[in-house]
Amino acid sequence: MPLLSELSDLRGRLQDDLFPYLEESLGPLGPKYQQLVAVFEMAPVGVFLTHCPGGRGRPSADRAPLARAFIAKAVLNLPTTTHLIDRLRYDKTLRRLCGWQRLGAVPSEATFSRAFAQFAALDLPARLHEALIVATHEDRLVGHVSRDATAIEAREKPVKVKAPKRCRSKKKPQKGEPGWETVRRLQRQQTMTLPEMLADLPKHCAVGVKPDAKGFKTFWIGYKLHLDTADRGIPITAILTSASLHDSQAAIPLATMTAQRITNLYDLMDPSYDAPEIDAACRGFGRIPIVPPQARRDAALKQELAAEARARRTLNFETPEQVRYRVRTTAERANARLKDEFGGRFVRVRGHAKVMCHLMFGLLALTVDQLMRLVPG
Numbered sequence: 001m002p003l004l005s006e007l008s009d010l011r012g013r014l015q016d017d018l019f020p021y022l023e024e025s026l027g028p029l030g031p032k033y034q035q036l037v038a039v040f041e042m043a044p045v046g047v048f049l050t051h052c053p054g055g056r057g058r059p060s061a062d063r064a065p066l067a068r069a070f071i072a073k074a075v076l077n078l079p080t081t082t083h084l085i086d087r088l089r090y091d092k093t094l095r096r097l098c099g100w101q102r103l104g105a106v107p108s109e110a111t112f113s114r115a116f117a118q119f120a121a122l123d124l125p126a127r128l129h130e131a132l133i134v135a136t137h138e139d140r141l142v143g144h145v146s147r148d149a150t151a152i153e154a155r156e157k158p159v160k161v162k163a164p165k166r167c168r169s170k171k172k173p174q175k176g177e178p179g180w181e182t183v184r185r186l187q188r189q190q191t192m193t194l195p196e197m198l199a200d201l202p203k204h205c206a207v208g209v210k211p212d213a214k215g216f217k218t219f220w221i222g223y224k225l226h227l228d229t230a231d232r233g234i235p236i237t238a239i240l241t242s243a244s245l246h247d248s249q250a251a252i253p254l255a256t257m258t259a260q261r262i263t264n265l266y267d268l269m270d271p272s273y274d275a276p277e278i279d280a281a282c283r284g285f286g287r288i289p290i291v292p293p294q295a296r297r298d299a300a301l302k303q304e305l306a307a308e309a310r311a312r313r314t315l316n317f318e319t320p321e322q323v324r325y326r327v328r329t330t331a332e333r334a335n336a337r338l339k340d341e342f343g344g345r346f347v348r349v350r351g352h353a354k355v356m357c358h359l360m361f362g363l364l365a366l367t368v369d370q371l372m373r374l375v376p377g
Contacts, residue, residue: 002139002140003136003137003139003140003374004374004375006136007136007371007372007374007375008375010038010041010042011372011375014034014037014038014041018037018041019034019037022037022097025096026092026093026096026097027093029093032075032076033093033094033097035075035365035368035369035372036071036072036075036076036097037097038368038369038372039071039075039364039365039368040068040071040097042132042368042371043071043128043129043131043132043364043368045064045067045068045071045124045128046064047131048122048124048127048128048131049063049064049067049124062099063115063118063119064099065098065099065100066107066111066112066115066116067115067119067124068097068098068099069084069088069098069112070084070116070119070125070361071361071364071365072084072094072097072098073343073361074342074343074361074362074364074365075342075365076094077340077341077342077343077346078343078346079343079346079348080346080348081109081112081113081116081348082109084112085106085109085112088100088106089103089106116349116354116357117354119357120351120353120354120356120357121353123353123356123357123360124357125357125360125361125363125364126238126356126357126360128364129235129238129360129363129364129367130261132364132367132368133234133236133261133262133367134261136371137230137236137261137262137263140262140263141263141264141265142230142231142262142263142264142265143231143264143265143266143327144230144231144264144265144266144267144268144324144327144328144330145228145229145230145236145258145262145264145266145267145268145287146228146229146230146268146269146327146328146329146330146331147226147227147228147229147251147254147255147267147268147269147273147331148226148227148229148247148269148270148328148331148332148335149224149225149226149227149247149250150224150225150227150335150338150339151208151210151218151220151222151224151243152222152223152224152225152240152243152344152347152355152359153220153221153222153345153347154205154221154222154223154347154350154355155347155348155350156205156221156222156350156351157205157221158204158205158206158207158221159204159205159206161202161204161206185200185249186248186249186252186275186277186278187277188200189252189253189277189281190252190277190280190281194253194256194257194260197252197253197256198239198253201239201241201242201245201249201250201253202241202242202244202245203223203240203241203242203352204242204352205221205222205223205242205243205350205352206221206222206223206242206243206244206245207219207220207221207243207244208220208221208222208223208224208242208243208244209244220243221243222243222347222355223240223241223242223243223352223355224240224241224242224243224245224247225238225239225240225335225338225344225359226238226239226240226241226247226250226251226254227331227334227335228254228255228257228258229330229331229334230262230264230330231327231330232330232370232373232374233330233333233334233337233370234367234370234371235334235338235363235366235367235370236258236261236262237254237257237258237261238359238360238363239253239254239257240352240355240356240359246272247270247272247273248272248273248275248278251269251273251275251278251281252277252278252281255267255278255281255282255285255287256281256285259285263286264287265287265288266287266288266289266290266324267282267287267288267289267290268290268324268325268327268328268331269289269290269291269328270291270292270328271291271292271293271294272294273289273291274291274292274293274294278291279291290321290324290325292325293305334366334370337366338359338362338363338366341366342362342363342365342366343358343359343361343362344359344362347359
């Protein structure tokens with residue numbers, strides 16, 4: 001069934017059947033609660049969670065309501081788990097939507113913390129997001145995928161890592177030989193599998209720096225979220241790395257993961273991704289990369305690009321690639337929505353796995369919201 005027809009049927013079931021039924025038993029549902037129910041319907045957490053009773057000691061709390069609660073935390077943009085628990089205790093509607101019928105059934109903060117650690121170890125929200133993307137884009141051809149990275153501030157100390165010594169040999173070491181780790185990462189990635197590429201990326205907390213539109217440098221401590229976003233702002237793939245990693249270093253793993261989930265025609269990237277290895281990788285997946293050329297230290301090329309840009313402005317001429325490149329603003333809007341509306345600014349956990357889990361709960365909610373916006377009315 002086409003995606004729009006499937007989403008239209010889902011919206012019809014929600015508005016005609018589920019929402020009236022819930023309002024009869026729980027009271028009126030506001031827009032945020034309707035959005036939360038849509039996430040529960042499109043990404044059922046019970047598929048990836050199995051409750052195994054028995055064993056010694058006190059039985060563990062059911063993890064499905066806890067997972068729904070963390071999704072609710074992202075949808076409601078609550079800053080901390082303490083705010084979430086307080087909201088569950090006085091908000092009967094939210095409590096019952098998550099799966100707790102009684103006030104006393106809401107677990108303690110320690111239980112929430114242990115459950116979140118388990119979700120991070122299981123990579124639960126990332127698996128839910130991947131299943132959602134594959135299910136909704138299985139028979140769909142995507143026009144553009146916009147690739148970008150955004151800063152993620154964390155409350156932990158940066159890790160100091162010594163840079164490896166550069167290999168001065170004229171002969172390039174082969175995979176597995178001494179000095180292989182000193183070869184440029186983009187060159188190494190050409191002969192690596194996806195798990196090897198992901199394992200090779202740094203994931204510790206670090207200090208990041210990025211120039212803004214006016215050339216001023218901004219610094220932050222934490223991580224960097226690399227995101228592939230399809231047309232209409234639908235997040236497809238996400239990778240979390242150290243803040244100090246250059247944007248281009250995660251491009252090939254992102255392109256590989258995206259190729260396993262969807263089929264698209266164009267990859268839109270900013271000038272920081274201008275590298276022959278990235279170009280070759282994108283074309284190897286059957287896509288056309290559109291990247292504005294970067295002069296770097298080539299003064300002659302810099303003058304040539306500036307002259308060409310002036311000539312195009314004089315003639316009021318735009319190439320087809322420039323017209324398509326405008327679509328890349330969807331990546332920036334997705335990053336902004338994740339931070340402003342789905343908890344991306346409230347990272348209160350530590351460690352790569354937990355930070356990624358927190359962000360993926362927000363990305364899951366953002367993806368469902370963007371999918372539902374495809375259906376008019």
